Amino acid sequence: MSRQLLTQRTSVSDVVADHQTFRKPKRRNVGLAFIAPFSVLFLFVFIVPIGYSAYISMFQNKLIGGKVFIWFDNYIKLFQDSQFYDGVIRVVLFTAIQVPIMLFSAIALALAIDSLRLHGSRFFRIIVFLPYAIPAIVSTLMWGFMLGIRYGLIGSLNKAAGTSFNPFAPETTMISIGVMVTWGFTGYNMLIFYAALRAVPRELYEAAAIDGATEFQIVRHIKLPALRSSLIVTIIFSIIGTFQLFNEPNILTTLVSNSGITSYYTPNMYAYSLAFTGSQQGYAAALALVMAVFTIAIAYAVQIKGMKNAFNK
Amino acid sequence: MPKKRLRAAAAIAASIVALAGCAGGESTSPNAGVPTDQPITLTVWSWDGTVKEAVPGFEKLHPNITVNVVNAGSSTDEYTALDNAIQAGSGVPDIAMFEYFSLPLFAIPGKLSDLSEFGAKDLAKDYVEAAWGNVTIDGKPYALPSDYGPAAMFYNQSVLTQAGVAAPPTTWDEFYQAAKKVRALGGDHYITNDSADIFVLMSLMWEGGGRPFKVNGTDVTIDFKDAGSSRAVAFWQKLLDEDLVNTKITNWSDDWNRGLNEGTLATQLIGGWFTSTLPERAPQAAGNFRVAPLPQWEAGETSGAENGGSAMAIPAAAQNKAAAYAFLEYFTHGDGLQSRIDAGAFVPNLSNLNNEKFLSATNPFFGDQKYNQVLADASKNVATGWQYPPFFGWARTSYEDVSAPLYDSRQGTLADVLETWKQRSIEYGNEQGFSVR
Numbered sequence: 001m002s003r004q005l006l007t008q009r010t011s012v013s014d015v016v017a018d019h020q021t022f023r024k025p026k027r028r029n030v031g032l033a034f035i036a037p038f039s040v041l042f043l044f045v046f047i048v049p050i051g052y053s054a055y056i057s058m059f060q061n062k063l064i065g066g067k068v069f070i071w072f073d074n075y076i077k078l079f080q081d082s083q084f085y086d087g088v089i090r091v092v093l094f095t096a097i098q099v100p101i102m103l104f105s106a107i108a109l110a111l112a113i114d115s116l117r118l119h120g121s122r123f124f125r126i127i128v129f130l131p132y133a134i135p136a137i138v139s140t141l142m143w144g145f146m147l148g149i150r151y152g153l154i155g156s157l158n159k160a161a162g163t164s165f166n167p168f169a170p171e172t173t174m175i176s177i178g179v180m181v182t183w184g185f186t187g188y189n190m191l192i193f194y195a196a197l198r199a200v201p202r203e204l205y206e207a208a209a210i211d212g213a214t215e216f217q218i219v220r221h222i223k224l225p226a227l228r229s230s231l232i233v234t235i236i237f238s239i240i241g242t243f244q245l246f247n248e249p250n251i252l253t254t255l256v257s258n259s260g261i262t263s264y265y266t267p268n269m270y271a272y273s274l275a276f277t278g279s280q281q282g283y284a285a286a287l288a289l290v291m292a293v294f295t296i297a298i299a300y301a302v303q304i305k306g307m308k309n310a311f312n313k
Numbered sequence: 314m315p316k317k318r319l320r321a322a323a324a325i326a327a328s329i330v331a332l333a334g335c336a337g338g339e340s341t342s343p344n345a346g347v348p349t350d351q352p353i354t355l356t357v358w359s360w361d362g363t364v365k366e367a368v369p370g371f372e373k374l375h376p377n378i379t380v381n382v383v384n385a386g387s388s389t390d391e392y393t394a395l396d397n398a399i400q401a402g403s404g405v406p407d408i409a410m411f412e413y414f415s416l417p418l419f420a421i422p423g424k425l426s427d428l429s430e431f432g433a434k435d436l437a438k439d440y441v442e443a444a445w446g447n448v449t450i451d452g453k454p455y456a457l458p459s460d461y462g463p464a465a466m467f468y469n470q471s472v473l474t475q476a477g478v479a480a481p482p483t484t485w486d487e488f489y490q491a492a493k494k495v496r497a498l499g500g501d502h503y504i505t506n507d508s509a510d511i512f513v514l515m516s517l518m519w520e521g522g523g524r525p526f527k528v529n530g531t532d533v534t535i536d537f538k539d540a541g542s543s544r545a546v547a548f549w550q551k552l553l554d555e556d557l558v559n560t561k562i563t564n565w566s567d568d569w570n571r572g573l574n575e576g577t578l579a580t581q582l583i584g585g586w587f588t589s590t591l592p593e594r595a596p597q598a599a600g601n602f603r604v605a606p607l608p609q610w611e612a613g614e615t616s617g618a619e620n621g622g623s624a625m626a627i628p629a630a631a632q633n634k635a636a637a638y639a640f641l642e643y644f645t646h647g648d649g650l651q652s653r654i655d656a657g658a659f660v661p662n663l664s665n666l667n668n669e670k671f672l673s674a675t676n677p678f679f680g681d682q683k684y685n686q687v688l689a690d691a692s693k694n695v696a697t698g699w700q701y702p703p704f705f706g707w708a709r710t711s712y713e714d715v716s717a718p719l720y721d722s723r724q725g726t727l728a729d730v731l732e733t734w735k736q737r738s739i740e741y742g743n744e745q746g747f748s749v750r
Contacts, residue, residue: 063704064422064531064746150501150561150568170721257508257563258721262714276393277710278741 057285074286083264084287090174091266095242098178103234106186107227110193111219129187136184136247143180144255168252170260177248189234196230197223232306236299243295244268267291343431343642346635353378353636358385358395358406361460361623363656367649371640378636388412389706395628399424405630407637411456412623413447414701420455421531421703426627427453431638436646443695444661448624451530455626457645461661462584462621463691464516464607467591471601472576481605485548488608492557501577503559509716510564511709512620513582517545519618519699521610528700533742533749535702537731544610550727560720570594582607584620585659585688592678600677604684606691617694661692704745708738
């Protein structure tokens with residue numbers, strides 16, 4: 001192994017040395033030309049917007065008095081804002097509960113499809129994936145009608161059973177949103193897991209079968225370890241997705257009343273309402289940046305943790 | 314915020330149904346200073362679809378002027394776009410539409426032109442007093458009223474009869490008695506619904522003389538303890554406490570449509586613009602609905618309030634103000650007004666509210682009642698002197714937040730909610746550079 005690496009390195013440095021000796025100036029220009037399209041895009045699509053957000057986050061846009069430079073006051077205010085914490089705690093709790101349920105279901109479905117023991121697994125695969133193709137707005141309307149207590153499915157069930165369960169009471173709304181999100185994204189995650197399982201060489205299964213491994217042992221020792229890297233990816237995607245929860249609660253406010261959804265229900269809704277109804281763009285920018293850093297930190301921690309476990313194996 | 318957008322959508326819908334009528338709007342000549350030799354293009358931002366009806370007539374009168382009517386979004390969307398354009402110093406429209414409560418937000422920081430210089434004050438006598446009051450800040454007109462929402466009571470006659478209420482309630486006491494009788498029908502029958510709609514509560518305060526907001530320049534006072542406001546709050550609290558109002562149905566929702574169709578919502582306390590959207594929302598209730606004035610606090614009184622309405626203003630940064638005013642006057646007061654009325658606009662111009670043909674319009678949906686007569690009277694009866702705080706756009710979203718515990722899970726009282734709302738508004742207003750107490 002180490003020997004192979006060593007050989008490679010020598011050959012690479014040989015090539016580099018060649019270039020350096022004979023075509024030094026030209027190489028530099030060509031390199032720049034190659035990275036130029038990317039750099040320009042990167043600059044305008046990533047660096048400038050983030051820089052601009054950071055810039056406006058240091059201003060307060062007063063209705064009387066216009067723009068005032070206030071240094072980091074928006075951030076100081078944000079960290080004392082109980083409405084902000086209310087939203088953050090809500091999405092963190094939501095993530096902690098919904099993401100494991102969704103990913104566990106997705107893995108179970110992927111394993112089922114990959115087991116080759118299902119009839120119509122292709123059809124099944126598409127059906128499970130289909131909700132992902134339905135825009136959140138449409139799916140929220142659909143679920144809103146289904147879970148509605150007055151005329152929806154739950155309403156009929158309540159009537160039949162004589163119960164008064166309300167999926168959109170302040171205590172239960174988040175669970176209903178969890179159901180919607182799980183429904184929408186399980187298929188997507190399942191596909192990622194399924195792709196990872198398909199990449200496992202079939203010979204491994206044969207070898208395991210010859211060694212007398214049971215189906216359960218194959219899952220435990222071959223399939224699940226093969227899913228590790230996709231699991232990290234899906235966890236990160238899911239965390240980012242749930243931290244940005246916006247469409248579902250935002251649309252529900254028009255569908256049902258007394259659902260407990262406030263204008264600061266999630267950090268994204270809060271940012272939206274600050275920017276567009278309170279004209280506090282600077283404060284909204286500060287909130288967005290803090291949430292971005294928070295999300296990146298958690299995603300990064302997940303990645304580091306995942307990698308560490310992978311090396312420990 | 315979506316509620317807001319839907320309210321704006323209702324305002325658009327208000328301009329769809331065509332009402333028959335023709336008013337001989339008196340024509341003044343506001344064309345002083347309008348250049349006739351150079352080509353001018355006016356841009357109008359309006360989500361009121363009737364404005365474009367007035368364009369051909371105006372362009373005929375002024376061959377050198379081209380008018381572009383653009384829908385730059387409704388309500389908050391438009392205000393944000395306008396604020397951005399003003400800050401950027403380019404793309405500012407010549408005329409923009411505002412809900413009455415949002416005018417101070419732009420007028421007080423000096424973002425709108427004072428229309429006195431064009432002689433707008435002379436038009437005051439053509440408008441119902443309260444509508445003119447809406448566009449006047451510190452004695453200066455900053456906009457011309459373009460549509461109006463007198464608060465009225467829409468009631469389902471057959472449901473009230475079924476409940477044993479012979480005549481529609483004319484006082485709030487009668488409304489309370491009627492509410493109990495409707496509730497006694499059982500099931501989901503309620504006299505009305507309320508899911509923290511501040512406009513309903515405010516119209517009760519407004520009608521009864523409550524003036525919770527006082528605005529003087531950048532000084533704002535908020536007080537829900539005056540006699541008129543307290544009476545409205547106590548009354549509504551009583552309805553909530555005795556389960557006489559359905560708090561589970563929010564306006565504009567599917568549940569709402571169904572309630573209106575089935576008759577489980579016997580009345581609606583809402584703006585007069587509801588005439589245009591109710592028939593399509595509640596086709597099954599055709600022939601059952603009627604319009605009545607808002608119930609009164611004392612028998613025999615004829616007070617009223619507003620629920621909605623909008624005006625058109627010229628931004629201070631607009632390019633062609635003289636030409637803009639000529640068009641503004643044309644479609645809100647002059648010869649262009651009739652084309653908008655024909656297209657369904659409900660306007661607070663007395664020339665129209667006193668027009669026989671307009672007043673005699675009927676609709677089988679409302680049992681051939683002369684509903685415009687009721688709404689015209691309601692418009693003229695709107696009590697004057699009401700003011701909105703300049704940051705009302707923010708405040709009403711905040712009201713939905715602070716009232717949630719009361720409406721969701723019966724925590725606290727309406728008075729507590731208003732007190733919290735007041736504190737939040739004071740905090741926000743002061744942060745925004747106003748002096749709020």
